Amino acid sequence: MSDRSPWVTDENAALxxxxxxxxxxxxxxxxxxxxxxxxxxxxxxxxxxxxxxxACGLEDALRFLETFRFGPDAxxxxxxxDEFSREFVDWLGGLRFEGDVWALPEGTPVFPGEPLxxxxxxxxxxxxxxxxxxxxxxxxTVLASKAARVVAAAAGRxxxxxxxxxxxxxxAGMKGARAYHVAGxxxxxxxxxxxxxxxxxxxxxxxxxxxxxxxxxxxFRAFAELYPETVLLVDTYDTLEGVRNVVRLARELGxxxxxxxxxxxxxxLAELAVRSREILDQAGLERVEIFASGGLDEHSVAxxxxxxxxxxxxxxxxxxxxxxxAPALDIAYKLTAYAGKGRLKLSPGKKILPGRKQVFRVEExxxxxxxxxxxxxxxxxxxxxxxxxxxxxxxxxGGRRLPAGRVSLDQARERxxxxxxxxxxxxxxxxxxAEPYPVEVSAGLRAFQEEVALRVEGEGG
Amino acid sequence: MSDRSPWVTDENAALxxxxxxxxxxxxxxxxxxxxxxxxxxxxxxxxxxxxxxxACGLEDALRFLETFRFGPDAxxxxxxxDEFSREFVDWLGGLRFEGDVWALPEGTPVFPGEPLxxxxxxxxxxxxxxxxxxxxxxxxTVLASKAARVVAAAAGRxxxxxxxxxxxxxxAGMKGARAYHVAGxxxxxxxxxxxxxxxxxxxxxxxxxxxxxxxxxxxFRAFAELYPETVLLVDTYDTLEGVRNVVRLARELGxxxxxxxxxxxxxxLAELAVRSREILDQAGLERVEIFASGGLDEHSVAxxxxxxxxxxxxxxxxxxxxxxxAPALDIAYKLTAYAGKGRLKLSPGKKILPGRKQVFRVEExxxxxxxxxxxxxxxxxxxxxxxxxxxxxxxxxGGRRLPAGRVSLDQARERxxxxxxxxxxxxxxxxxxAEPYPVEVSAGLRAFQEEVALRVEGEGG
Numbered sequence: 001m002s003d004r005s006p007w008v009t010d011e012n013a014a015l016x017x018x019x020x021x022x023x024x025x026x027x028x029x030x031x032x033x034x035x036x037x038x039x040x041x042x043x044x045x046x047x048x049x050x051x052x053x054x055a056c057g058l059e060d061a062l063r064f065l066e067t068f069r070f071g072p073d074a075x076x077x078x079x080x081x082d083e084f085s086r087e088f089v090d091w092l093g094g095l096r097f098e099g100d101v102w103a104l105p106e107g108t109p110v111f112p113g114e115p116l117x118x119x120x121x122x123x124x125x126x127x128x129x130x131x132x133x134x135x136x137x138x139x140x141t142v143l144a145s146k147a148a149r150v151v152a153a154a155a156g157r158x159x160x161x162x163x164x165x166x167x168x169x170x171x172a173g174m175k176g177a178r179a180y181h182v183a184g185x186x187x188x189x190x191x192x193x194x195x196x197x198x199x200x201x202x203x204x205x206x207x208x209x210x211x212x213x214x215x216x217x218x219x220f221r222a223f224a225e226l227y228p229e230t231v232l233l234v235d236t237y238d239t240l241e242g243v244r245n246v247v248r249l250a251r252e253l254g255x256x257x258x259x260x261x262x263x264x265x266x267x268x269l270a271e272l273a274v275r276s277r278e279i280l281d282q283a284g285l286e287r288v289e290i291f292a293s294g295g296l297d298e299h300s301v302a303x304x305x306x307x308x309x310x311x312x313x314x315x316x317x318x319x320x321x322x323x324x325x326a327p328a329l330d331i332a333y334k335l336t337a338y339a340g341k342g343r344l345k346l347s348p349g350k351k352i353l354p355g356r357k358q359v360f361r362v363e364e365x366x367x368x369x370x371x372x373x374x375x376x377x378x379x380x381x382x383x384x385x386x387x388x389x390x391x392x393x394x395x396x397x398g399g400r401r402l403p404a405g406r407v408s409l410d411q412a413r414e415r416x417x418x419x420x421x422x423x424x425x426x427x428x429x430x431x432x433x434a435e436p437y438p439v440e441v442s443a444g445l446r447a448f449q450e451e452v453a454l455r456v457e458g459e460g461g
Numbered sequence: 462m463s464d465r466s467p468w469v470t471d472e473n474a475a476l477x478x479x480x481x482x483x484x485x486x487x488x489x490x491x492x493x494x495x496x497x498x499x500x501x502x503x504x505x506x507x508x509x510x511x512x513x514x515x516a517c518g519l520e521d522a523l524r525f526l527e528t529f530r531f532g533p534d535a536x537x538x539x540x541x542x543d544e545f546s547r548e549f550v551d552w553l554g555g556l557r558f559e560g561d562v563w564a565l566p567e568g569t570p571v572f573p574g575e576p577l578x579x580x581x582x583x584x585x586x587x588x589x590x591x592x593x594x595x596x597x598x599x600x601x602t603v604l605a606s607k608a609a610r611v612v613a614a615a616a617g618r619x620x621x622x623x624x625x626x627x628x629x630x631x632x633a634g635m636k637g638a639r640a641y642h643v644a645g646x647x648x649x650x651x652x653x654x655x656x657x658x659x660x661x662x663x664x665x666x667x668x669x670x671x672x673x674x675x676x677x678x679x680x681f682r683a684f685a686e687l688y689p690e691t692v693l694l695v696d697t698y699d700t701l702e703g704v705r706n707v708v709r710l711a712r713e714l715g716x717x718x719x720x721x722x723x724x725x726x727x728x729x730l731a732e733l734a735v736r737s738r739e740i741l742d743q744a745g746l747e748r749v750e751i752f753a754s755g756g757l758d759e760h761s762v763a764x765x766x767x768x769x770x771x772x773x774x775x776x777x778x779x780x781x782x783x784x785x786x787a788p789a790l791d792i793a794y795k796l797t798a799y800a801g802k803g804r805l806k807l808s809p810g811k812k813i814l815p816g817r818k819q820v821f822r823v824e825e826x827x828x829x830x831x832x833x834x835x836x837x838x839x840x841x842x843x844x845x846x847x848x849x850x851x852x853x854x855x856x857x858x859g860g861r862r863l864p865a866g867r868v869s870l871d872q873a874r875e876r877x878x879x880x881x882x883x884x885x886x887x888x889x890x891x892x893x894x895a896e897p898y899p900v901e902v903s904a905g906l907r908a909f910q911e912e913v914a915l916r917v918e919g920e921g922g
Contacts, residue, residue: 004656004657004658005470005471005657006521006524006635006636006639006657006658007468007469007470007471007632007635008468008631008632008634008635008653009466009468009470010466010468012653012656013631015652015653015656016625016631016634016635016651016652016653017625017651017652017653018623018625018626018650018651018652018664019650019651019652019655019662019663019664020650020664020665020666020667021664021667022652022664023664023666023687023688023691024666024667024669024670026687027670027683027684027687027688028670028673030687031683033673033674037669037673039669060467063467073656074656077652077655077656083688123673127669130626131625131626132631134626134627135625135626135627135628135630135631135634136630136631138626138627139629139630142629162479164477164478164479164592164596165479165591165592165595165596165599165792165794166595166596166599166789166790166792167596167629168600168603168628168629168630168632168633168783168788169596169597169600169629169630169631169632169633169635169636170469170474170477170593170596170597170630170632171468171469171629171630171631171632171633172629172630172632172633173469173477173596174467174468174469174477174630175467175630178467189479189480189481190477190478190479190480191476191477191478191479191480191483191538192469192473192476192477192478194480194538195465195473195476195534195535195538196465196466196467197465197467201480202480203479203480203481203482203483203484204481205481205484205485206481206482206485207795207796207806208485208498208500208588208795208796209485209488209489210806211796211799211804211805211806211917212489212494212498212584212796212799212800212804213494222488222492223488226484226487226488226491227484227488227544230484236806236807237806237807237917237918238807318789318791319789321789322629322783322788322789323788324788324789327629327783327784327785327788328627328779328780328782328783328785329627330779331626331627333626334668334669335668335669335672335673338672338673339673343672343673344672345668345671345672345697345698346697346698346699456698457698
């Protein structure tokens with residue numbers, strides 16, 4: 001039992017941060033450290049079996065930075081704690097994010113070490129933003145990347161998101177539906193996502209509807225009367241008998257029968273699809289489609305497609321909704337420059353690329369055969385290598401969005417489609433790669449990294 | 462870019478549902494199906510390697526049911542879609558949840574097949590509630606169950622939640638911090654969780670703070686001046702050199718040195734802890750504790766404890782925050798009775814226990830040696846087996862909370878502690894069980910299940 005709302009909104013999001021961000025910021029403030037900082041958000045290694053990730057979540061990161069402020073309730077709470085002085089809390093009340101952001105547009109395939117975004121601004125707000133910016137970019141990149149695999153596995157058949165009930169909380173349900181749209185899903189069952197994002201929503205019926213009726217045939221009849229072009233769930237009792245009940249309904253309704261599809265949700269989906277198809281076809285119901293769901297992931301979808309199972313669309317829930325094989329990324333938000341100097345840390349295995357950077361995607365081939373060959377991570381002011389296209393866009397300046405930071409969800413979806421199509425064929429399969437996609441660090445950035453490391457070793461040791 | 466808020470609150474939560482819930486409810490409404498339904502929320506099987514789960518999330522499920530209503534924006538959206546009639550949407554505007562709920566109190570260990578909660582009420586609201594009730598109970602049960610393992614592994618040492626940045630969205634961050642408190646964590650880094658739930662918040666410093674200073678020693682000095690009893694992060698450059706910098710600071714400050722602990726965040730934590738302990742002890746800093754973090758989960762925590770590493774507390778983030786080994790449960794919310802009749806479905810492997818039920822935990826032994834021996838799932842009106850204690854409590858009646866539905870977070874935490882202590886020792890370890898904890902279905906419930914199955918086979922086939 002709690003009297004305060006457990007929901008996060010624009011109004012309280014600034015307080016959704018790690019305590020150490022606030023203690024550090026009070027220290028910066030007290031020490032007069034108000035120089036410009038650069039933070040870089042990137043991931044270190046690909047999850048096992050993955051070939052690339054799809055960048056997503058920038059929109060919510062920018063929304064947070066735009067609306068970032070501590071409201072009266074947050075300030076009252078902080079003032080009541082021993083760590084924070086009244087003077088600091090008052091100063092915090094006026095703090096806004098007024099810095100710059102460069103980022104990979106949503107829908108861009110991203111490889112290890114490449115900045116998904118870089119934040120440059122006064123260190124206080126840039127530091128405080130870490131937790132929520134990471135939380136949102138991490139979540140949506142995890143879910144968009146997983147969904148892209150399911151879409152690839154479905155090989156052109158529609159994939160619909162059924163995951164809301166087992167995704168991790170309400171925010172994951174919303175942002176997931178958004179990320180899925182970017183990744184190319186046909187729709188989501190999440191009605192609020194339809195309202196907020198304008199994404200297509202879809203749904204059929206549940207077993208409970210059939211169970212609430214005294215017989216399956218009666219349930220089908222009632223549902224089809226109200227929703228003539230519906231999808232009927234046939235596996236509540238006996239799947240093939242359920243299909244026969246659909247056929248009986250078709251005979252009963254004659255020309256009024258417009259049911260669009262049946263849904264299989266359990267059992268051996270490949271075999272049941274074949275036998276259901278036969279029953280439907282023999283009854284002249286060739287145009288009734290078969291939709292499959294029930295514990296699917298990209299591997300089972302790919303297996304069904306490979307077997308030639310006559311399935312026209314897939315409903316995918318939990319495995320995609322929690323990205324079961326890779327629910328987390330080793331994403332990091334690291335200080336790479338402060339007060340005009342490159343910064344890094346020397347902890348084993350966690351070497352940082354200092355300063356502001358750019359990522360170039362070097363493409364080869366012409367027209368349809370054009371493909372990404374390698375990426376180069378460089379210093380922000382380096383020239384593009386031959387054939388190299390800069391990926392990081394300037395999306396926010398002085399705390400306000402630039403045109404590149406205003407991208408519709410459909411534009412992000414189109415970018416994901418186009419950019420994924422440019423990847424080498426071997427990256428688009430589900431199998432782990434023998435040879436990963438090459439990501440190089442430019443000579444200029446490498447030299448700068450060594451220079452900074454030498455300086456830091458001299459000072460820090 | 463979206464003009465509508467992407468945040469879920471009490472005001473729009475009713476629309477955070479699967480589209481099929483709404484289409485089914487319109488069908489129920491049109492068909493005049495307004496009888497009482499019973500829905501049962503349970504999970505089918507334990508994730509691999511798990512011995513029990515810790516029930517959590519009831520508070521948010523009840524909050525949702527209490528505040529459930531479609532606001533003007535939701536109604537406008539639905540009215541604008543082809544599926545829904547104006548008349549139905551108007552009716553929906555007046556719909557409230559006015560039913561009853563029985564539930565396992567938060568912090569109760571729960572086994573496969575046992576209802577975490579049962580909802581009885583008019584079918585419309587009970588059906589519509591499915592998605593969000595599942596979403597919240599699933600999330601918090603996943604996270605509390607994982608955290609209970611980390612707490613067990615730490616064997617009395619403090620465990621602090623560092624997961625917010627990589628948990629799945631803002632809601633997971635909030636509800637996770639709540640679930641972790643129930644499971645026995647010492648605190649969370651999540652400041653807003655501290656504000657909303659009153660749970661202890663904790664934090665140290667990040668590498669960026671050290672990096673923003675020209676040398677580590679200067680960073681330590683400045684931080685300890687502001688926060689004398691702080692925890693200093695020693696691995697930004699060279700861990701043992703960092704520990705020596707702490708020793709130097711202690712010499713410099715003399716009696717004013719009150720630093721509480723150092724934090725190790727990378728490298729071989731067992732070895733670094735031993736060597737750090739030596740350095741600290743040799744300098745007379747025996748009372749400075751060692752806190753460890755960096756990619757920890759219950760197994761690495763247990764290994765550090767088993768090795769006798771001199772670590773006094775653990776910060777655990779991502780692996781716990783996404784429940785990496787088991788990010789999802791096969792939880793289900795199934796219709797088990799409607800209009801006074803038991804209901805089930807016959808899909809393979811998914812057999813339902815019909816009707817309203819009770820779970821009895823049968824205990825054996827006396828005093829300190831008292832332990833749970835087996836559970837019995839029975840019909841709601843059955844008598845308790847000898848030594849059996851009923852676990853499901855009546856928490857809501859007529860849409861309003863009963864006293865058993867008003868439980869503070871600290872009470873839930875205490876319940877988790879006490880109930881977990883009653884489990885047989887073998888269930889509290891991290892290893893998979895050779896023999897699972899016995900869960901029986903009472904003869905009465907089994908007979909009822911067969912009776913319903915026979916009736917349903919007769920009707921549905």
